[in-house]
Amino acid sequence: QKVSEKVGGAEGTKLDDDFKEMERKVDVTSRAVMEIMAKTIEYLQPNPASRAKLSMINTMSKIRGQEKGPGYPQAEALLADAMLKFGRELGEECNFGPALADVGEAMKELSEVKDSLDMEVKQNFIDPLQNLHDKDLREIQHHLKKMEGRRLDFDYKKKRQGKLPDEELRQALEKFDESKEIAESSMFNLLEMDIEQVSQLSALVQAQLEYHKQATQILQRVTSKLEDRIKEASSQPRREYQPKPRMSLDFTTGDNTQHNGGISHATTPKPSG
Numbered sequence: 001q002k003v004s005e006k007v008g009g010a011e012g013t014k015l016d017d018d019f020k021e022m023e024r025k026v027d028v029t030s031r032a033v034m035e036i037m038a039k040t041i042e043y044l045q046p047n048p049a050s051r052a053k054l055s056m057i058n059t060m061s062k063i064r065g066q067e068k069g070p071g072y073p074q075a076e077a078l079l080a081d082a083m084l085k086f087g088r089e090l091g092e093e094c095n096f097g098p099a100l101a102d103v104g105e106a107m108k109e110l111s112e113v114k115d116s117l118d119m120e121v122k123q124n125f126i127d128p129l130q131n132l133h134d135k136d137l138r139e140i141q142h143h144l145k146k147m148e149g150r151r152l153d154f155d156y157k158k159k160r161q162g163k164l165p166d167e168e169l170r171q172a173l174e175k176f177d178e179s180k181e182i183a184e185s186s187m188f189n190l191l192e193m194d195i196e197q198v199s200q201l202s203a204l205v206q207a208q209l210e211y212h213k214q215a216t217q218i219l220q221r222v223t224s225k226l227e228d229r230i231k232e233a234s235s236q237p238r239r240e241y242q243p244k245p246r247m248s249l250d251f252t253t254g255d256n257t258q259h260n261g262g263i264s265h266a267t268t269p270k271p272s273g
Contacts, residue, residue, distance in 0.1 A: 080107035124203035
């Protein structure tokens with residue numbers, strides 16, 4: 001069969017509906033991966049200033065040849081530092097100081113649990129999505145771009161049908177078909193194996209579940225401590241304020257006169273009742 005009979009008229013080569021649908025789903029997948037990665041990072045660290053600072057520090061760490069930079073500056077850790085600092089300053093003589101220390105230690109534990117959440121989400125969710133974007137999706141885009149170039153080349157030669165040898169037209173068609181098949185196969189494999197992305201979503205949810213379990217245990221422990229402190233303080237007899245003796249001016253006459261007035265301490269009678 002002649003190539004001219006196979007390719008038909010001079011209009012542009014059409015892609016079938018199944019191919020277009022796969023291409024649409026791959027495009028949605030690509031956009032979803034990029035946006036979800038960005039939103040997940042915002043979820044782990046809502047403060048944009050901290051994200052920017054951490055990004056700069058990590059970039060500098062890579063330039064210096066360090067394997068990895070520091071983690072996110074957890075808000076829980078900053079709050080823990082403040083509570084522990086003022087708890088020490090207040091001391092054990094009051095109720096507020098030890099209570100601040102209790103909650104500060106709990107917040108410190110929460111920051112460590114949050115660090116674990118960050119690590120789990122990065123390793124088991126963000127990194128696999130980044131790998132999907134950088135390898136599979138980028139490779140598909142490369143195949144689609146190559147296919148589109150060959151489609152345009154084939155359409156151009158098809159319009160010049162009769163002026164070009166059939167062999168040249170046949171080769172252009174074969175190259176286009178080859179690229180289309182490779183692109184179609186790569187998209188099919190990606191969409192067929194999307195259970196991997198479901199597994200990664202499961203890893204994200206599992207990491208959050210574990211974080212909230214541990215956070216709940218930590219908060220329950222510190223709540224129990226605070227309740228005990230409240231009960232103990234409530235059971236203690238309340239101390240009454242005892243005013244100190246007031247200072248008074250002693251105006252005397254005779255030899256003991258003090259022109260500027262003398263200050264003496266007079267004992268204030270204790271209040272009755």
